[in-house]
Amino acid sequence: MNKLMVENIKQNMDEIIDRWIKAMREEKGERFFHFMPEHLVEKTSREFAELMTNNISEQGSINEDQINDFTEKVVRFGWAIKIVNKAIDNFSDVVFDLLEERGVIKDDNLRAFMRLFDNWINPLRESIIDAYSTEWERTVSLQKIALQELSASLIPVFDKISVMPLVGTIDTERAKLIMENLLEGVVSQRAEVVLLDITGVPVVDTMVAHHIIQAADAVRLVGAQCMLVGIRPEIAQTIVALGINLHEFKTKSTLQRGMQAALSMTNRKIVEVEGN
Known part of the structure; x- marks a missing residue:
């Protein structure tokens, strides 16, 4: 089942990314996908898709270095924690909908695929949010120190x-x-x-x-x-x-x-x- 899912995602990756970008642009309060240059949106979206699809396995390992690199980037871009959560939800929804359209997910295997998605998305979300929180705190701390140094000198x-x-x-x-x-x-x-x-x-x-x-x-x-x-x-x-x-x-x-x-x-x- 994992193999079939991975094959279909790889074959339809361009469409998945296009749908995901569209979904992100419809999010209220989202700015990155509206105001950043198109090539940067495309590059960041592909990096996110790669991050999400590297762990499609019930026993999949999570690439912590890849997650840390990505969260460092999106914190720098100004993504709020709400947008990070929405990005994960939208990607999962887009993939699920596409697999249904392609006939991969059917009534007789729906429960199995829902369990597969939970085992795929939930650990990944936890790792991404933890890495984001750590990077956000580090960034805020550095900014605070810089502001103190710049604004409190006689x-x-x-x-x-x-x-x-x-x-x-x-x-x-x-x-x-x-x-x-x-x-x-x-x-x-x-x-x-x-x-x-x-x-x-x-x-x-x-x-x-x-x-x-x-x-x-x-x-x-x-x-x-x-x-x-x-x-x-x-x-x-x-x-x-x-x-x-x-x-x-x-x-x-x-x-x-x-x-x-x-x-x-x-x-x-x-x-x-x-x-x-």
Whole structure:
């Protein structure tokens, strides 16, 4: 029975892939099959078909390396876990329907083929989902580390003046990292004025504002002043609507204006020098 099934799948692989791609494009919220180049869709679809059909056996072994390679790729492409599950379901349905059309699956062997499909699909699904989850967690962890490294550094721009650009969502864990880097940087750089630039922070809610206020208080305790810059109009409206009190330290709408104010606070200013 396995041999007959494998032979029919191999003979009709092009049609199976075409039907599967069509089914995937009909999935709600699916983007890969609509927006990626056609050659990439075709290549990825064939790789998925090969991954699925390498295990058509009641006692089949699963190629873990092949699964890991594929899940790494689809995580990079942005496939959600829901799409991965749908991909497996759709492939199984397409193969089953085609075998029925070809007369391979009949009323007298339906139960046997259903058992064969269960032994084929279920272990494969479990292995794919496990590999996907592991790869997803690894990718998210790497992205989180990269974001932390990029967005929590105190940068000296002038003598006594430093800037910390903040990018992305600020949660409790990131707030701790920001606080540590901020205090260490203020002391090591002997900064007198620190500009916290929130241009790259998409949302400022009560929790984010609380972390910023804590950072400003900590900076004052080590003898420096803190200024909040990069306040966009929508952020200003949110801060007012939430009743967040930011009166304890200076605020400026842009980094440029903040830098001008910081220079003034350290008894300096920018002047134009006429050429000879």
